[in-house]
Amino acid sequence: MGSHTDSLPTPATPAGRDGLDAILTRPDRAALVFDFDGTLAPIVPDPDQARPHPDAVPALAALAPKVAALAVLTGRPAGVAVRQGGFAGVPGLDHLVVLGHYGAERWDARTATVTAPAPPPGVAAVRAELPGFLDRIGAWRGTWIEEKGRALAVHTRRAEDPQAAFDALRGPLTDLAARHGLIVEPGRLVLELRPPGMDKGVALLEYVRETGAEAVLYAGDDLGDLAAFAAVDKLRSDGVEGLLVCSGSDEVRELADRADLVVDGPAGIVDLVRALTRRLNRE
Numbered sequence: 001m002g003s004h005t006d007s008l009p010t011p012a013t014p015a016g017r018d019g020l021d022a023i024l025t026r027p028d029r030a031a032l033v034f035d036f037d038g039t040l041a042p043i044v045p046d047p048d049q050a051r052p053h054p055d056a057v058p059a060l061a062a063l064a065p066k067v068a069a070l071a072v073l074t075g076r077p078a079g080v081a082v083r084q085g086g087f088a089g090v091p092g093l094d095h096l097v098v099l100g101h102y103g104a105e106r107w108d109a110r111t112a113t114v115t116a117p118a119p120p121p122g123v124a125a126v127r128a129e130l131p132g133f134l135d136r137i138g139a140w141r142g143t144w145i146e147e148k149g150r151a152l153a154v155h156t157r158r159a160e161d162p163q164a165a166f167d168a169l170r171g172p173l174t175d176l177a178a179r180h181g182l183i184v185e186p187g188r189l190v191l192e193l194r195p196p197g198m199d200k201g202v203a204l205l206e207y208v209r210e211t212g213a214e215a216v217l218y219a220g221d222d223l224g225d226l227a228a229f230a231a232v233d234k235l236r237s238d239g240v241e242g243l244l245v246c247s248g249s250d251e252v253r254e255l256a257d258r259a260d261l262v263v264d265g266p267a268g269i270v271d272l273v274r275a276l277t278r279r280l281n282r283e
């Protein structure tokens, strides 16, 4: 795992080193995309209280003018991420895009508006059924439902045994979601029931195509970010260079195994963003 140093870390893989070189050589052709919870914002028990690492937004604002495009790609509703992230009206982030609900929603700093399709009817049906369903199956105490508008997330972090509570819920919630045409998105002690058809991989591919980027950095921490990692692999096979960054934690191992670079949580992401900026200032 990377340490908190001033220097730009070296990716562990040849593809990652090529990706970093491409970003440094042609920043005007590079798109940088960051997940929110666990990557920019430290994990906390109450999602309403999650905020970016105190140095994250200033660091992104210093980097953004030096690259072609910068975005946040999150499972949060776009408006929630913008509000909790404090992303609106920040000098330097005038072109920021926040892709919410795994890409189904979009906020543009240029217009300060969110575009979002209507949720499919299955979401309302699950909303009505979910509290009684959790009671009936005997969900652990401390399990609670996050209302997300076009999705519902069942959190187990506050249960006495969060992992056991998560494991016990996964099968039943998958069945419930399927009955209503939804899917379950597993995350860090959270199971989200959401519409199918969009994921961070699809969203990232669309964003890279839109920006015309020739190099992409993607940074994430959770299982929902694996689709974006796969998208970077696909982009590489199409000639776009990529750098996969894992915001490391003890909770999720899968991303670290696939990443070119593993840093120490949101503080490590801040160090990386600052080191990129310093290097680009010198070039």
Ligand SMILES: O=P(O)(O)OC[C@H]1O[C@H](O[C@H]2O[C@H](CO)[C@@H](O)[C@H](O)[C@H]2O)[C@H](O)[C@@H](O)[C@@H]1O
Residues within 6 Å of the ligand: 035, 036, 037, 038, 042, 043, 044, 045, 046, 047, 048, 050, 073, 074, 075, 076, 146, 148, 153, 155, 157, 187, 188, 189, 190, 192, 222, 224
């Ligand atoms: O795509 P992301 O930006 O990583 O969002 C994924 C989910 O993040 C949130 O839950 C996670 O963060 C919470 C606050 O730190 C934490 O309490 C929870 O245990 C984590 O799973 C959010 O609440 C979900 O809606 C997002 O889908």
